[in-house]
Amino acid sequence: MGCACGTQRFAWRRWGENGVVFDRRYGDTHTLSGVTASIFEAWLSCGSLAIGDLAGALALDDVQSLPERGALNDALLELQRRGLLPLR
Amino acid sequence: MPDAARLSDLALDEAARLMRAGQLGLQCGPLTLSAKTSLPDVARSVYTLYANHPVEVAPDFSDFHVSVRLPGNLRRFFRAQAHFFVEGEAPFEPLPRVQAPALFEWGLNWVIAAGCHQWINIHAASLERNGRVLILPAPPGSGKSTLCAALALRGWRLLSDELTLLDPHTLMAHALARPINLKNASIELIKAFEPTAVWGQVTYETTRGRVTHLRPPRESVERMRELARPAWVVFPKYVAGAEPMLTPRDKAATFTHFAQNAFNYSVHGERGFDAVGRLVDQCQCYEFEYSQLHDALEVFDWLAEHSDEAQPPH
Numbered sequence: 001m002g003c004a005c006g007t008q009r010f011a012w013r014r015w016g017e018n019g020v021v022f023d024r025r026y027g028d029t030h031t032l033s034g035v036t037a038s039i040f041e042a043w044l045s046c047g048s049l050a051i052g053d054l055a056g057a058l059a060l061d062d063v064q065s066l067p068e069r070g071a072l073n074d075a076l077l078e079l080q081r082r083g084l085l086p087l088r
Numbered sequence: 089m090p091d092a093a094r095l096s097d098l099a100l101d102e103a104a105r106l107m108r109a110g111q112l113g114l115q116c117g118p119l120t121l122s123a124k125t126s127l128p129d130v131a132r133s134v135y136t137l138y139a140n141h142p143v144e145v146a147p148d149f150s151d152f153h154v155s156v157r158l159p160g161n162l163r164r165f166f167r168a169q170a171h172f173f174v175e176g177e178a179p180f181e182p183l184p185r186v187q188a189p190a191l192f193e194w195g196l197n198w199v200i201a202a203g204c205h206q207w208i209n210i211h212a213a214s215l216e217r218n219g220r221v222l223i224l225p226a227p228p229g230s231g232k233s234t235l236c237a238a239l240a241l242r243g244w245r246l247l248s249d250e251l252t253l254l255d256p257h258t259l260m261a262h263a264l265a266r267p268i269n270l271k272n273a274s275i276e277l278i279k280a281f282e283p284t285a286v287w288g289q290v291t292y293e294t295t296r297g298r299v300t301h302l303r304p305p306r307e308s309v310e311r312m313r314e315l316a317r318p319a320w321v322v323f324p325k326y327v328a329g330a331e332p333m334l335t336p337r338d339k340a341a342t343f344t345h346f347a348q349n350a351f352n353y354s355v356h357g358e359r360g361f362d363a364v365g366r367l368v369d370q371c372q373c374y375e376f377e378y379s380q381l382h383d384a385l386e387v388f389d390w391l392a393e394h395s396d397e398a399q400p401p402h
Contacts, residue, residue: 014340015338018340018341027354
């Protein structure tokens with residue numbers, strides 16, 4: 001799923017480290033915090049579910065060697081579990 | 089009979105007669121409510137609490153027709169009950185007869201919350217000062233209504249004790265200037281705080297304990313058609329012995345609270361998301377702990393005089 005689909009489906013607001021998203025498909029509102037909020041915002045901007053692309057959108061260095069990789073994966077899984085991101 | 093400017097311009101007997109006939113149109117902010125009851129304690133309560141509200145006799149149009157009456161069965165006599173009706177329908181179960189005056193107020197809360205989708209209806213008190221609105225959202229037991237009553241009695245214009253009504257396009261807040269519901273120890277606290285305040289009948293043994301209503305200040309009623317812009321969202325919390333402390337609150341968490349506690353957030357769909365987002369953007373959001381009303385008033389007065397992002401006093 002590309003970025004255009006994401007921006008068409010979702011309305012997004014962010015304050016500091018946290019944000020809220022409105023899912024036009026289901027009429028639901030979700031609160032996202034911390035890494036999860038950042039990953040979601042990165043996906044909206046880059047449209048890719050690849051960790052490397054998301055890390056790039058987040059201006060992180062080589063994600064393969066980053067300790068944050070686990071946290072990024074967890075956040076992706078959380079967003080997918082909530083139906084906000086497509087399954088990889 | 090000519091229309092009266094205010095309910096108190098009528099004699100109690102005349103007001104009660106109009107209510108028996110269902111001809112009393114009560115103006116609450118932008119709403120006209122036709123009130124009907126043949127129960128004398130309910131009529132007396134309405135007369136006391138809405139004394140300063142404009143009334144119209146047999147209005148051509150009413151937003152809602154509400155009534156409180158006895159059931160048609162044996163519950164008129166044995167373990168007597170009272171029903172609340174809106175447009176002839178009873179939206180909830182009856183309450184004990186002695187709770188009928190309070191039932192009128194609670195029923196009106198429900199009618200407005202569930203029926204006025206032209207606004208976003210947030211479960212929160214709201215008051216205005218210098219053209220800006222303070223929103224006090226909080227769960228029961230937080231001291232919200234106590235604080236609301238104290239502020240309303242000390243120069244803040246009461247918009248509402250229970251329902252903050254926001255235009256989803258302009259974000260302007262509407263006023264209802266309806267009575268303030270207080271319960272248990274808060275009643276004596278506010279009676280001591282303002283001995284001249286006017287009260288409705290006390291109702292005992294409700295699910296919320298002992299409750300009564302405070303008549304809204306006259307100026308709040310006279311200015312209830314004035315809209316105002318929200319500027320602060322403050323979540324009060326009464327903590328015994330606490331020093332007053334105002335601390336910034338996360339805006340996303342504030343948004344989530346509104347989304348979960350607005351009676352009709354989901355009805356508005358994306359318009360509601362956008363409006364609540366803009367509301368949170370434009371307001372300073374705080375948590376507030378307090379134990380003394382006078383301390384709390386000092387902090388809120390400070391807030392009203394300082395519009396910028398200054399540090400709150402400690």
